[in-house]
Amino acid sequence: MSDLPRKTVARTARLASLPLGYAGRATLGIGRRIGGVPADAVTAQVQQRTAEQLFKVLGELKGGAMKFGQALSVFESAFPENIAKPYRATLTQLQDAAPPMQAPLVHEVLARELGADWRRKFTSFDDDPAAAASIGQVHRAVWQDGRDVAVKVQYPGAGEALMSDLRQIGRAARLFAGWIPGIEIGPLVAELQARVAEELDYALEADAQTRFAEAFADDPEIVVPAVVAQAGTVLVSEWLASERSLARLIADGTKHERDHYGEIYVRFLFSGPVRAGLLHADPHPGNFRLLADGRMGVVDYGAVARLPDGGLPPVIGQLARLAVEDDYDGVLQGLRRAGFVKPSVQIDAADLRAYLDPFIEPATTETFTFSRAWMREQFARINDPRSPGYTTVLKVNLPPEYLLIHRVWLGGIGVLSQLGAEAPFASLMAEALPDFREAEPRR
Numbered sequence: 001m002s003d004l005p006r007k008t009v010a011r012t013a014r015l016a017s018l019p020l021g022y023a024g025r026a027t028l029g030i031g032r033r034i035g036g037v038p039a040d041a042v043t044a045q046v047q048q049r050t051a052e053q054l055f056k057v058l059g060e061l062k063g064g065a066m067k068f069g070q071a072l073s074v075f076e077s078a079f080p081e082n083i084a085k086p087y088r089a090t091l092t093q094l095q096d097a098a099p100p101m102q103a104p105l106v107h108e109v110l111a112r113e114l115g116a117d118w119r120r121k122f123t124s125f126d127d128d129p130a131a132a133a134s135i136g137q138v139h140r141a142v143w144q145d146g147r148d149v150a151v152k153v154q155y156p157g158a159g160e161a162l163m164s165d166l167r168q169i170g171r172a173a174r175l176f177a178g179w180i181p182g183i184e185i186g187p188l189v190a191e192l193q194a195r196v197a198e199e200l201d202y203a204l205e206a207d208a209q210t211r212f213a214e215a216f217a218d219d220p221e222i223v224v225p226a227v228v229a230q231a232g233t234v235l236v237s238e239w240l241a242s243e244r245s246l247a248r249l250i251a252d253g254t255k256h257e258r259d260h261y262g263e264i265y266v267r268f269l270f271s272g273p274v275r276a277g278l279l280h281a282d283p284h285p286g287n288f289r290l291l292a293d294g295r296m297g298v299v300d301y302g303a304v305a306r307l308p309d310g311g312l313p314p315v316i317g318q319l320a321r322l323a324v325e326d327d328y329d330g331v332l333q334g335l336r337r338a339g340f341v342k343p344s345v346q347i348d349a350a351d352l353r354a355y356l357d358p359f360i361e362p363a364t365t366e367t368f369t370f371s372r373a374w375m376r377e378q379f380a381r382i383n384d385p386r387s388p389g390y391t392t393v394l395k396v397n398l399p400p401e402y403l404l405i406h407r408v409w410l411g412g413i414g415v416l417s418q419l420g421a422e423a424p425f426a427s428l429m430a431e432a433l434p435d436f437r438e439a440e441p442r443r
Helices: 003-034 039-060 063-073 081-096 103-114 158-179 185-200 202-215 246-252 255-276 314-324 328-338 349-363 372-382 388-395 400-419 425-432
Strands: 122-125 136-143 148-154 227-231 234-238 278-280 288-290 296-298 304-306
Touching: 103 148, 103 227, 103 234, 158 185, 185 202, 202 227, 202 234, 202 255, 202 278, 246 255, 246 288, 246 400, 255 278, 255 288, 255 296, 255 400, 255 425, 278 400, 304 400, 314 328, 314 349, 314 425, 328 349, 349 372, 349 388, 349 425, 372 388, 372 400
Parallel strands: none
Antiparallel strands: 122 136, 136 148, 148 234, 227 234, 278 304, 288 296
């Protein structure tokens, strides 16, 4: 048996342990309830043990397991604190690093894609990876013209491993639903599966990165490294001199740093569609690098939304403006026209207000301070059967063309909440959404 199949079998076995482990804990929990332990206490214990096992397995794997973990990690601020606190460090590791591919295999890939004389293209090449992610790793090198470059090399068999992992996680997804309030794991996995082919295509990624680099070339706060070369499963970009990512800032940043970089982070996500005609759709903090001069570098353009009209749909700004102005009859009509509420579904405007208003809150004031407590409150609220939001969220449909936009929007707010950042959210929305600019914030 070759090395790759052995690793695939081992990875599948670890992922298969997730539903088995959950089933065992749930069965034990039933026994403890019969023995007189309160149901809430038993549920919390099962949730915490399941989270512990899940993060442990994801932390040991690459492929789809790590991709899933990275996607999940942007929602960490919504986790119950008894689950989030012990595993915050593990989530940061998922955002920032993975076990490296060995040098001989890296050389084999480079020779296949760049030619047998690949070393002549570089004046130096560091065999030790500077960073690793779900489908590839990055090496530092010096290009033949003297530029410092980052050489992204895709893991051989990454596509097969990615889909295998995501299929396995998809089968177990229904078992995770109970311990992450308000987050549906199934659709998240399905969306990741749908994006696999694009993320594996480094030619597509090079095109997206080039478009972003050109759009932000003169930006005083944001740096997008230029593409130097691309061939097959190798992508060479200009090197970003950075020792920390936004993920590390979440762990140890000052309030000034959190506010400063949090504002730049959300400005980049919101302004990409207007400036580049693309939406950067992988908002996890490991992709955002902090530069010594106060600017932020952005890497990894494998997941982008190519927007049909070169920008976010105007209806988003229109609906946000109506919500800020407290016109929920207008919001409901707009949701129906855009396909978010089907003709046969009945929703009361007051219930819609109760569901959406807290999410609109950041856009109703000059500045807003995000926090984990605020994020958890919103997720707990829509997960509470006594809340109008509990039934309202079940009546709202998300058209397929809005899936990535929704993921980036929610993920961006999740990261701001992890940062505890204070940001002029309303003005940032106005910059990105022309149809929102007429909104009159509430007094």
